[in-house]
Amino acid sequence: MASTVRSLLFVPGHQGARFDKACQSGADSIVLDLEDAVPLDRKDEARAQVAQWLAGLTRGVAGPQIAIRVNAADTPWHAEDLAVCAHPAVDALMLPKSEDPAVLRAIAAKLPRVALLPLVETARGVARLEEIAAAPGVQRLVFGTIDFQADLDIEGDGLELLYFRSRMVLASRVAGIQPPVDGVSTSIDDPARIEADALQARRLGFGAKLCIHPKQVAMVNQGFSPTPAQVDWARRVIEADAASGGAPVAVDGKMVDRPVVLKAEALLRGAERR
Template identity: 55%
Template sequence: MSTTANRPAIPVVRSWLFVPGNRPERFDKARASGADAVILDLEDAVPPADKYAAREHVVRWLKALRPDASVPVYVRINAASTEWFDADVAALAEWAPLSGLIVPKTEDAATLHRAAQSATPSLRLVPLIETAQAFAALEEIAAAPRVERLMFGTIDFQLDIGIEGDGDELLYFRSQLTLASRIAGIAAPVDGVTTTLDDAALIEASARRSRALGFRGKLCIHPRQIAPVHAAFAWRDDEMAWAARVVAAANASGGAAVALDGKMIDAPVIAKANEILASC
């Protein structure tokens, strides 16, 4: 298991916008929506009768996508327990413009090894944690090769475990995702969707809670959710000003102990300030 002190240099992705794989007319619109990343969905958004056609739509669109596309594109394939999993992987694993595969219902590292067998070296895997069994194997999943970060499928998880509510009811499980990600040395986790579309304040509050718990991104199901999610993950002006002052004071001290606003500035405080400035 990795004990890497720093996460890999992977850009922070605040908003991950789902678009149904059987709606190809929406693919370009999704990339132009302002989302930090787009997920072409072959799983929940696509009825069984449309699975094969959706996969063809996605592959055809990826063929025309430039490898240096500014908005990373991921595909949520069908779960390993379905008849479509292997064909999804075979069809998608070698496309350079594709940033990664979202692997739903991941419950063990073996599923990820299976998904990575024929993948191009640059293709990353993002396990979607949606069941109690997944949490039983969470450290193993997070430490598996090619794993970029973890995603929390909150709605499916609530159904699986019989929990009602998305707030304090899931606090324990969200904290486990943050901890497992840090131990494995992978990027910070991505939180599940908020089902409301028109209550921007509620969406932002939900994303702010995610950020407070160590998440650095959130799944979105509609473009209207992008702006409040970005607002939640943005540092406030006063936070950025504080970070600049901390770094300036630390630099001016030449490594000596220094105080700012009556508080000592030590290595963790400086690291937090640098994180804030680096994300601006």
């Protein structure tokens, strides 16, 4: 999964009619969900629908990345879910209730081509963040905020989760993997709230966000993309730095040195993907 992924849209695995529509939603990645979104008595059906859709999929240069959220390792559906993920069109595998790096190592050994997205949604998972982030094949961590709040009996998704979000960002940076993915916003028809949630996650160091409805995608993408004002600032910083030959220089009355130039370069790279 490319580092340009900002939005990951869940699609219930037993609702195959939605797969193509999800690919046209503007999401950078679609997550075919075999876990929470699927009733227990339809797990096999969901897996079959996903496999059938993948078999008929024609992948071109364009289009979203394809990820599959499998059932947890301690469930009876896990092994067969992994088999579906071996399809060459699958870019990433999202593992729920990620707590044990050994499980990730085992999956990486079976599916070395597929990027792993550990979904951390329990206290045990957060306690082993550093080990999980450093496991082979892990591309980025994903924060399952709703399940995490339930596990710790936490009320609220803001300041209440700040410590855990920051730990996730730090563990990702230390492990040298991509910035983590923040959890879902439960609001569907409140664009301002969704964009605000995305902006908050971005300010904390996250690089993407989960979506549960196509209506959320545009706001999430916007929240994780540089604004025109930021792009303008970044270009002026790069131009000023080039003109000074790398010597310290001021832009908008503020000193520009190497870290500022690196930030400007990152902003411009982010703008290119819009």
